[in-house]
Amino acid sequence: MVTPTMEPMSQHPQPSSPQPATQHDGARPYEGLRLMHVHAHPDDESSKGAASTARYVAQGAAVHVVTCTGGERGSILNPKMERPDILANITEVRRQEMERARDILGITQHWLGFVDSGWPDGDPKPPLPEGCFGLAPLEESTEALVRIIRDVRPHVLTTYDERGGYPHPDHVRCHEVSVAAFEAAGDPERFPDAGEPWQPLKLYYHHSFNRPRMEALHAAMQAHGLESPWEERLKTWKPEPEWDARITTKVECGAYFGVRDQALLAHATQIDPDGHWFAIPRELQVEVWPTEDYELVVSHVASTTPEDDLFAGVDGVGGTL
Numbered sequence: 001m002v003t004p005t006m007e008p009m010s011q012h013p014q015p016s017s018p019q020p021a022t023q024h025d026g027a028r029p030y031e032g033l034r035l036m037h038v039h040a041h042p043d044d045e046s047s048k049g050a051a052s053t054a055r056y057v058a059q060g061a062a063v064h065v066v067t068c069t070g071g072e073r074g075s076i077l078n079p080k081m082e083r084p085d086i087l088a089n090i091t092e093v094r095r096q097e098m099e100r101a102r103d104i105l106g107i108t109q110h111w112l113g114f115v116d117s118g119w120p121d122g123d124p125k126p127p128l129p130e131g132c133f134g135l136a137p138l139e140e141s142t143e144a145l146v147r148i149i150r151d152v153r154p155h156v157l158t159t160y161d162e163r164g165g166y167p168h169p170d171h172v173r174c175h176e177v178s179v180a181a182f183e184a185a186g187d188p189e190r191f192p193d194a195g196e197p198w199q200p201l202k203l204y205y206h207h208s209f210n211r212p213r214m215e216a217l218h219a220a221m222q223a224h225g226l227e228s229p230w231e232e233r234l235k236t237w238k239p240e241p242e243w244d245a246r247i248t249t250k251v252e253c254g255a256y257f258g259v260r261d262q263a264l265l266a267h268a269t270q271i272d273p274d275g276h277w278f279a280i281p282r283e284l285q286v287e288v289w290p291t292e293d294y295e296l297v298v299s300h301v302a303s304t305t306p307e308d309d310l311f312a313g314v315d316g317v318g319g320t321l
């Protein structure tokens with residue numbers, strides 16, 4: 001049995017970028033609403049959906065992240081951080097990085113308490129290491145997440161698509177656990193010892209890493225005579241129009257890309273400040289693709305797609321319960 005730990009509430013920082021027009025009066029239309037993102041590793045909350053997180057926090061929502069694993073088997077992806085002292089303490093270093101990102105984003109967070117499965121390198125791929133998240137029985141990890149959902153009581157839950165966003169075993173498992181917990185959390189017959197039933201109203205998958213966005217950013221870089229970081233990637237990324245058409249919901253959050261970038265940089269072992277994350281000028285990103293994109297998968301409230309808000313239809317936001 002895994003016991004999740006609750007991290008303390010952090011301050012809600014102001015975004016470093018100019019706020020959108022709707023924010024000049026300090027309006028907090030999402031006060032009282034709760035959003036939960038379930039992620040595989042520390043840093044995923046900063047690389048997927050972080051700007052929409054910052055926007056909802058600034059506008060009054062409580063945003064809570066569940067991190068399934070400690071990221072213990074993540075490689076160091078920033079050459080400047082490849083030092084023996086960091087490698088020897090990687091678990092603790094990643095916890096500290098997560099704490100900084102949490103404060104920057106203004107979120108609360110639980111660790112689900114499982115161990116990183118690592119990226120299986122080789123052909124054929126080696127078996128997953130014993131005791132890792134990818135091998136934990138689904139019932140066990142689902143119960144741990146149901147317990148947190150019933151405690152935090154989110155109105156909206158997000159996770160990865162069935163491919164995991166990318167095929168890391170922890171990302172695929174994160175999808176499976178999130179979908180199972182979304183279905184079980186409101187059912188009094190499931191996990192009766194894991195708290196009072198609570199049914200989140202909407203379930204979303206992240207789709208921000210989509211090909212049309214990459215194409216648009218690539219074209220904009222070329223049009224400005226700048227070197228695009230996506231030249232090679234686009235050559236091997238086969239177009240999948242049907243997959244891209246699954247996007248239902250585009251959340252405007254360009255004014256918060258600065259907060260997203262700060263949160264990314266907090267994960268110093270994982271994010272190279274000279275790498276592809278920051279190769280495209282932020283102003284160009286805001287101009288070309290100012291949204292983060294999602295797929296509405298289940299909704300227990302009336303909301304018509306396409307939407308521009310994860311809370312559309314929830315508790316008076318563009319509709320009623």
Ligand SMILES: [Zn+2]
Binds near residue numbers: 040
């Ligand atoms: Zn990850």
